[in-house]
Amino acid sequence: MKLIYELSVSGRSGVRIPVSDVPKAAPLPQSLRRAEPAALPEVAELDLVRHFTGLSRRNYSVDTNFYPLGSCTMKYNAKVMENAGSLFADSHPVLALLPGGPEKVQGPLSLIHGLEQQLAEITGMDEVTTQPLAGAHGEMTGIMVIAAYHKARGQNRRYVIVPDSSHGTNPASAAMAGYEIVTIPTAPYGDMDLDAFRAAMNDQVAAVMMTCPNTLGIFNPHIAEICEIAHQAGALVYYDGANLNAILGKVRPGDVGFDVIHVNLHKTFGTPHGGGGPGSGPVGVKSHLIPYLPTPRVVKGADGTFGVEAHPEGIGRVSDFFGNFAIMARAFAYITMLGREGLIEVSEQAVLNANYMMARLKEEYELPFDITCMHECVFSASRQLKDGVHAIDIAKYLIDRGFHPPTVYFPLNVKEAIMIEPTETESKQTMDSFIAVMLEAAEVARTRPEELHDAPVTTPVGRLDETRAARALQVCCEL
Numbered sequence: 375m376k377l378i379y380e381l382s383v384s385g386r387s388g389v390r391i392p393v394s395d396v397p398k399a400a401p402l403p404q405s406l407r408r409a410e411p412a413a414l415p416e417v418a419e420l421d422l423v424r425h426f427t428g429l430s431r432r433n434y435s436v437d438t439n440f441y442p443l444g445s446c447t448m449k450y451n452a453k454v455m456e457n458a459g460s461l462f463a464d465s466h467p468v469l470a471l472l473p474g475g476p477e478k479v480q481g482p483l484s485l486i487h488g489l490e491q492q493l494a495e496i497t498g499m500d501e502v503t504t505q506p507l508a509g510a511h512g513e514m515t516g517i518m519v520i521a522a523y524h525k526a527r528g529q530n531r532r533y534v535i536v537p538d539s540s541h542g543t544n545p546a547s548a549a550m551a552g553y554e555i556v557t558i559p560t561a562p563y564g565d566m567d568l569d570a571f572r573a574a575m576n577d578q579v580a581a582v583m584m585t586c587p588n589t590l591g592i593f594n595p596h597i598a599e600i601c602e603i604a605h606q607a608g609a610l611v612y613y614d615g616a617n618l619n620a621i622l623g624k625v626r627p628g629d630v631g632f633d634v635i636h637v638n639l640h641k642t643f644g645t646p647h648g649g650g651g652p653g654s655g656p657v658g659v660k661s662h663l664i665p666y667l668p669t670p671r672v673v674k675g676a677d678g679t680f681g682v683e684a685h686p687e688g689i690g691r692v693s694d695f696f697g698n699f700a701i702m703a704r705a706f707a708y709i710t711m712l713g714r715e716g717l718i719e720v721s722e723q724a725v726l727n728a729n730y731m732m733a734r735l736k737e738e739y740e741l742p743f744d745i746t747c748m749h750e751c752v753f754s755a756s757r758q759l760k761d762g763v764h765a766i767d768i769a770k771y772l773i774d775r776g777f778h779p780p781t782v783y784f785p786l787n788v789k790e791a792i793m794i795e796p797t798e799t800e801s802k803q804t805m806d807s808f809i810a811v812m813l814e815a816a817e818v819a820r821t822r823p824e825e826l827h828d829a830p831v832t833t834p835v836g837r838l839d840e841t842r843a844a845r846a847l848q849v850c851c852e853l
């Protein structure tokens with residue numbers, strides 16, 4: 375495919391720029407003017423439409439097919455969410471920060487307040503801030519809130535405990551907030567080793583961060599006990615709730631002893647994850663941590679109107695504008711439209727789909743932890759490895775057969791990991807066609823393994839040297 379610049383023909387154009395009606399009070403000084411016109415591509419509208427449509431057809435998205443990328447929840451988000459996101463285009467909550475502003479943006483402020491209450495109810499927490507802009511940002515905010523809590527009690531604790539199956543952002547966020555990380559290994563039953571945890575616990579531990587369900591897709595049955603052990607030593611417990619579609623309406627982390635949680639609106643609540651788009655990682659806390667939440671806060675007055683209040687003991691601001699507002703509008707619409715019964719159905723369907731996938735594929739693929747999973751299941755390509763086939767070969771074969779690959783080589787504690795998350799929005803028919811191709815890949819691995827090493831062969835770009843692609847990135851090339 376040609377670059378847009380190569381389609382350029384001098385004098386061709388798809389737009390007519392109106393004559394400027396801005397008075398030329400102060401002409402640009404000569405030194406700031408271009409010596410030559412900008413070398414922009416000159417193309418007709420039709421050239422442009424074909425060019426970008428052509429590019430988009432080389433893209434893979436959940437609108438084109440199944441996207442079982444474990445830990446990313448690439449579910450389908452109904453198009454009506456787009457409407458919700460654009461409803462507030464001319465009424466942004468940032469106006470509330472201007473004198474007399476709150477009266478002008480009662481709608482957006484009540485939406486933020488309403489979403490905070492919905493999320494508090496869903497997670498069992500007492501207050502929520504919508505400021506963080508991503509899951510990892512929520513983790514860092516939550517750990518900073520925990521640090522402020524300990525500091526206010528005159529304690530200077532040094533460590534954050536993280537199980538080895540946690541999402542990589544957990545130790546990274548805690549380290550960013552200034553803590554040293556203590557990692558606890560996974561026991562043979564797939565959860566954090568309780569004895570090792572007990573041994574690591576002491577009065578220097580500020581917090582324990584639990585990814586729930588963990589990255590093996592397993593819900594830890596000991597969380598109440600873990601919370602109790604931590605609290606006895608004065609530590610707080612953090613729930614990484616990025617994948618909340620696993621437990622919606624079933625468990626409220628606040629009820630089992632967690633002090634802090636973040637959730638990913640861009641995964642669970644109406645916005646897709648990935649693609650570098652805007653995200654939102656609200657943080658919920660129990661009452662003892664409310665004073666340390668970021669400032670300012672949206673508050674509801676006695677007369678029912680909404681205002682903005684500084685929060686002097688808080689950790690300060692972690693973002694502008696109370697976070698990414700359009701994402702909040704989508705989440706509010708999603709939660710309101712589904713309601714309690716709908717949210718329960720979300721988690722039931724997500725878990726049912728993942729268990730169906732697990733049951734159908736375990737004949738051919740090694741299942742390191744063979745117990746009921748939550749929203750995702752993790753296989754290992756270790757059987758295929760005996761024929762020289764790696765997880766990456768299977769992933770690339772799936773591309774040839776029209777599917778986005780699952781997450782591979784994560785979590786790190788499973789060799790040749792293949793992590794599949796079907797999500798709640800996929801039908802049995804779609805899952806069956808994916809399962810058929812996965813079983814076929816296992817068959818090819820057994821009989822003609824070398825074929826898998828060449829995959830993908832149907833794409834504009836074949837097998838890449840992924841290390842080199844990351845180290846010597848070239849974003850523009852002739853395809």
Ligand SMILES: *Cc1c(COP(=O)(O)O)cnc(C)c1O
Binds near residue numbers: 617
């Ligand atoms: C996606 C994810 C995160 C991080 O969320 P980002 O918005 O990508 O920063 C954290 N924890 C878990 C378990 C996740 O799946």
